[in-house]
């Protein structure tokens with residue numbers, strides 16, 4: 001099964017994230033990770049093993065340019081497909097398909113400094129100070145530094161425990177996501193599952209379950225499971241919290257809704273769930289895929305079980321790279337806490353659950369119904385409640401030259417200040433079709449495509 005809820009901006013970046021997620025020690029430089037990848041010919045596990053055993057004091061090798069270039073510019077046709085060509089950064093035009101061709105410069109060498117978002121050798125980049133990671137240990141700090149809000153003890157204690165036990169039991173059957181990266185299939189370092197609510201959350205719309213069958217690959221599959229009973233109960237409580245929080249914050253014109261003056265109607269109609277068993281299970285840096293969520297989505301993420309650190313890092317727009325650096329922000333997420341990733345988070349930040357060297361055993365406050373003793377656990381269950389917009393249902397998603405539904409990507413690096421972000425429909429075949437894709441891209445145009453209603457009309 002491929003990953004339908006996460007979006008990785010480009011292959012090299014994904015590879016680096018995957019290696020990062022397997023590291024058990026700090027590797028300060030992304031260039032060291034890339035070098036290890038080159039040495040191991042793109043083998044993620046090999047690169048991580050190499051870095052994990054490398055003594056910390058060993059000075060980084062500096063002869064990287066030739067090797068990196070030859071690795072990033074493989075000569076074969078197959079290899080050329082591996083590096084995703086990117087649409088122009090500042091495309092101001094409305095909807096445009098470029099059949100059989102790609103934006104100018106598409107066959108040019110990959111710009112490594114943009115890819116890695118780390119200081120380039122130029123003078124200007126050297127003067128941008130690097131910022132150490134910052135731990136955001138209170139909801140006030142989270143609200144100050146990120147587009148998220150953090151809420152503690154959101155469910156009644158009994159319901160939180162009931163849901164934790166129910167998901168822990170179900171998780172034994174969950175699968176690891178698999179997708180194509182370069183020439184190999186990679187597997188997520190945690191188990192995952194997808195649920196669709198019985199209705200779309202608004203009324204008893206019966207087409208909802210029907211639509212849900214298309215969310216893997218855009219091809220009809222077995223319908224996903226519906227929300228188990230404690231998840232349904234939790235969802236109702238979470239919807240109230242989310243709507244209250246949305247009503248307190250700035251709204252964006254492309255967010256779903258009748259108008260900014262009508263009451264908020266965020267509702268969850270799907271949920272993606274993850275189980276991290278032990279300190280080494282993780283998820284690498286990514287933003288969540290917005291194909292069915294539409295622009296400026298709000299995602300509510302519930303944490304159950306042992307406390308894990310949730311990391312956020314802004315993607316600095318290209319034109320600001322010589323002015324500021326991103327900072328890794330770490331938020332400890334205890335049992336029964338809710339992180340709301342508000343509108344603009346998927347467009348401006350990446351997030352991850354990094355592996356840890358140690359983990360606190362979680363002792364649930366209540367035992368299972370049939371037991372008198374509680375079982376300590378090193379697992380964390382995460383449930384992300386999401387609202388798949390009616391105006392982004394599967395039949396409305398454009399298809400690429402490979403004939404499969406595209407994915408929607410925000411222009412993270414090309415964004416300019418607070419101006420409304422741009423999005424592209426791009427080929428997704430690279431992740432699912434033996435790693436081979438086409439170069440389809442098309443600017444998303446809400447009104448030309450008949451989407452809405454949006455807050456901004």
Ligand SMILES: O=C(O)CCC(=O)C(=O)O
Pocket residue numbers: 005006272274283288301310351352353382384
């Ligand atoms: O486990 C978490 O808190 C994050 C999970 C996540 O980012 C995802 O499922 O997309």
Ligand SMILES: [Fe+2]
Pocket residue numbers: 006286287288351
């Ligand atoms: Fe995510």
